[in-house]
Amino acid sequence: MPELPEVETLRRQLSHEVAGKKVVRVDVRFGKRISPSGAALMKALAGRRIEAVERRAKLLRLRFDSGLNLLVHLKMTGRLLVRPQGSVPTKHVHAIFHLSDGRELHWEDVRKFGFLKLMDDKKADAYVEGRGYGPEPLERGFSWQKMTACLRTRPNAKIKPLLMEQGCIAGIGNIYAVEALWEAKIHPLSRVKDVVDARMKALHRAVVRILRAAVLARGSSADDYLDLYGRPGAFVPKLKAYGREGKPCRRCGKPLKKMRVGGRGTAYCALCQRQ
DNA sequence: ACCTATGTTGGATC
DNA sequence: AGATCCAACATAGG
Numbered sequence: 001m002p003e004l005p006e007v008e009t010l011r012r013q014l015s016h017e018v019a020g021k022k023v024v025r026v027d028v029r030f031g032k033r034i035s036p037s038g039a040a041l042m043k044a045l046a047g048r049r050i051e052a053v054e055r056r057a058k059l060l061r062l063r064f065d066s067g068l069n070l071l072v073h074l075k076m077t078g079r080l081l082v083r084p085q086g087s088v089p090t091k092h093v094h095a096i097f098h099l100s101d102g103r104e105l106h107w108e109d110v111r112k113f114g115f116l117k118l119m120d121d122k123k124a125d126a127y128v129e130g131r132g133y134g135p136e137p138l139e140r141g142f143s144w145q146k147m148t149a150c151l152r153t154r155p156n157a158k159i160k161p162l163l164m165e166q167g168c169i170a171g172i173g174n175i176y177a178v179e180a181l182w183e184a185k186i187h188p189l190s191r192v193k194d195v196v197d198a199r200m201k202a203l204h205r206a207v208v209r210i211l212r213a214a215v216l217a218r219g220s221s222a223d224d225y226l227d228l229y230g231r232p233g234a235f236v237p238k239l240k241a242y243g244r245e246g247k248p249c250r251r252c253g254k255p256l257k258k259m260r261v262g263g264r265g266t267a268y269c270a271l272c273q274r275q
Numbered sequence: 276a277c278c279t280a281t282g283t284t285g286g287a288t289c
Numbered sequence: 290a291g292a293t294c295c296a297a298c299a300t301a302g303g
Contacts, residue, residue: 074282
């Protein structure tokens with residue numbers, strides 16, 4: 001799925017393109033992943049203005065007038081695309097938002113894992129808070145000490161799946177977990193209790209550096225991700241480990257290995273990233 | 276054709 | 290409690 005850099009890219013583009021616009025009509029073509037229902041969404045959002053677009057972790061929140069919110073999680077293969085009026089939706093477009101400027105916002109999701117949730121302000125606040133998201137890594141206050149303290153509440157956890165749990169750092173998924181661990185020279189299977197302060201500092205620095213650079217590049221399109229305009233992100237050529245198994249490590253030259261960690265493919269350097 | 280992979284995550288199970 | 294597994298689904302590639 002879109003991880004922090006990809007969702008942040010969409011947030012910025014949506015703020016630019018659709019905030020301030022009115023939704024004149026919504027067509028729902030597949031409503032199973034919409035709550036409370038596709039019909040309720042069509043009814044509630046017709047005529048409503050989009051006031052702001054926010055992001056928390058990988059969750060997007062579109063704020064409408066009259067205190068309504070649309071929470072959007074794209075999961076693995078979700079996309080939001082702005083299209084000209086009268087665009088023919090592709091096979092996996094599940095909802096179309098017709099905007100007051102004539103354009104359309106298409107929600108597409110091949111694997112149908114993602115969701116749209118409509119809720120009032122209070123419910124939306126409670127929902128977002130209830131996810132247990134940790135700090136936003138690109139905001140002030142994300143220190144290596146706090147990150148380390150949070151991770152060390154789970155001393156026996158494997159470092160990589162824990163990074164992806166959202167509870168200590170919001171917004172990291174498989175690609176950026178792989179990258180950050182390579183950069184910080186930490187083995188993906190390392191138990192948290194075995195990661196010393198120096199490595200934690202390196203990890204913190206890597207997370208911030210990589211996520212910043214990836215946002216600047218408008219994200220990574222390793223597989224399905226496209227931005228609001230249907231363009232791929234430009235960060236893939238800058239990836240040092242993800243998708244590079246068999247290719248030489250950019251630090252030491254030894255071919256990268258690939259293993260399965262918590263069910264997810266994980267490239268790493270067996271020489272640089274010792275356990 | 277069949278088996279495996281794929282950017283997520285929360286609920287079940289060990 | 291904490292760690293690990295797997296389903297939800299569609300498609301591509303070996």
